[in-house]
Amino acid sequence: MDLKLLATVFASVFVAELGDKTQLATMLFSAESAGSRMSVFLAASAALVVATALGVLAGGFVAEHVSPATLKVVAGAGFIVIGVWTLLRA
DSSP states (O other): OOHHHHHHHHHHHHHHHTTSHHHHHHHHHHHHOGGGHHHHHHHHHHHHHHHHHHHHHHHHHHHHHSOHHHHHHHHHHHHHHHHHHHHHHO
8 A cells, every 4th residue: 555645645635625515514414413413424424435436436447548647737727727717707
């Protein structure tokens, strides 16, 4: 197991998920159903695991057909486009 990769992915996903709409929705569900917080935790955790599994599978599939350098350029360009679009709508 690559511990550096593990730590990098964990830190990136953890920081990205803090304060996002998924966490806010989970807090609201937990607040509304005080008696079954474990159900909220298990459901939210399972949803994140399944979404992550889909991302890993898709990433593996794409990596077989597209070079990592091209993926970085496309991802970077996508973030720039989203940023510009967001600024223009503000």
